[in-house]
Amino acid sequence: LVLVVAISFVVTKNGWITITTQYFTHLFDWPFAVVIGRSLALAINTSIITVILGYPVAYYIAFKSTRYKYILLYFLIIPFWTNFLFHAFAWSFILERQGVLNSILHGCGIISEPIHFLNTTFAVYIMMVYSYFPFMVLPIYTALEKIPKQFLEVSYDLGATWGQTFWRIIFPLSISGVQAGFFLVFIPAFGEFAVPELLGGDKTMYVGSVISHYILNAWTQSIGAAFTLLSAAVLLLASLVVLFVMRRLGGIQE
Numbered sequence: 492l493v494l495v496v497a498i499s500f501v502v503t504k505n506g507w508i509t510i511t512t513q514y515f516t517h518l519f520d521w522p523f524a525v526v527i528g529r530s531l532a533l534a535i536n537t538s539i540i541t542v543i544l545g546y547p548v549a550y551y552i553a554f555k556s557t558r559y560k561y562i563l564l565y566f567l568i569i570p571f572w573t574n575f576l577f578h579a580f581a582w583s584f585i586l587e588r589q590g591v592l593n594s595i596l597h598g599c600g601i602i603s604e605p606i607h608f609l610n611t612t613f614a615v616y617i618m619m620v621y622s623y624f625p626f627m628v629l630p631i632y633t634a635l636e637k638i639p640k641q642f643l644e645v646s647y648d649l650g651a652t653w654g655q656t657f658w659r660i661i662f663p664l665s666i667s668g669v670q671a672g673f674f675l676v677f678i679p680a681f682g683e684f685a686v687p688e689l690l691g692g693d694k695t696m697y698v699g700s701v702i703s704h705y706i707l708n709a710w711t712q713s714i715g716a717a718f719t720l721l722s723a724a725v726l727l728l729a730s731l732v733v734l735f736v737m738r739r740l741g742g743i744q745e
Contacts, residue, residue, distance in 0.1 A: 499716035514717035523701070523718070527725050530698040534681040535733075537619045538627075538673050544620070545627035545672065550661075552628075553635035564632075567625050579618065579689040586614050586690075610692030618690045619680060627672035634668025635661070670737050674730065681726050698722045 502511045517523075552563050570578065585591045586608035593605040608614055638661060646656040684699025693700070702722070705715025 495716045495719055498713050499720050502713070514713045515721065518714075518718055518721055523721075526696050526698060526701055527722060529695065530681050530683075530722070531725070531729055533615070533619065533683070533697060534677045535729075537616065537623060537680045538677045540616070540620050541624055541627040541676050542669060542673060545624060546631055546669070549628045549631035549635055549668075553632050553638075567628060570625070575622070575685070576689075578622065579686070582614070582618050582621070582690060583609060586617070609690070610694060612691065612695065614690040615687050615695075618686045619683065622686065623676040623680060626675040630671035630675065631665060631668040634665040634671075638664050666737065666740070670734070673733065673737070677733065678726065678730065681729075682722070 499514055500510050500512070502509055502513065548567075552560055552567075556563055583590075587593075588605040588607060588609070590608075592608060593602070596602045597605070642660055642664075643656060646660055651659070682699045682702070684697060684703050687693065687695060687697050687700060698718075702715050702719050705711040705718060708715075
């Protein structure tokens with residue numbers, strides 16, 4: 492990080508090192524703002540989708556699958572044992588025009604012509620949710636597992652319904668897990684570049700794509716470092732806003 496800051500602010504001319512902000516001047520143009528906004532949308536949407544899909548899974552593992560709990564956790568983390576590229580190629584095989592998904596839809600009579608799923612935003616979101624799904628489930632499961640079962644029994648004994656018990660006891664006590672999972676997904680998803688390149692066909696630029704484009708070029712590394720700092724500042728601000736909203740949500744639930 493110190494090196495990134497130094498590269499983005501330091502320029503060498505005639506053997507003299509000076510401080511400059513010239514690398515930041517054109518980064519405030521509209522195309523770069525669009526890239527940052529698109530990456531924020533990707534990170535937020537991916538986090539929200541994984542929360543919606545991951546919370547029921549974590550709830551089921553924590554409260555309903557007492558006998559098969561560790562088996563389900565095993566299947567949840569087993570994708571980490573294989574290389575990320577294998578996952579990308581597997582989803583490419585599923586989403587291509589003659590792939591598994593189009594074959595199923597055509598066989599069910601839902602479509603008459605193959606749909607172009609691959610190299611689209613839809614494919615990017617599918618892979619993003621798939622890749623970061625365990626990062627959401629595990630923190631939520633950990634928070635749910637710590638809730639004393641006596642709290643639920645007392646709530647039911649006092650006449651509360653499952654919905655009342657969930658919203659007044661379970662969810663408020665598990666909000667820390669939701670927060671941890673959200674940021675475990677949100678922060679790395681903001682800088683993701685491999686998934687858009689492999690599943691999106693590198694058609695749409697995201698923050699990670701722009702940074703890699705500049706950093707890998709020896710003549711534009713300083714611009715890449717400057718854009719990294721600018722993106723990090725936006726990410727920090729967005730994270731603080733999300734944290735504020737989550738704390739307000741947790742306070743309302745309590």
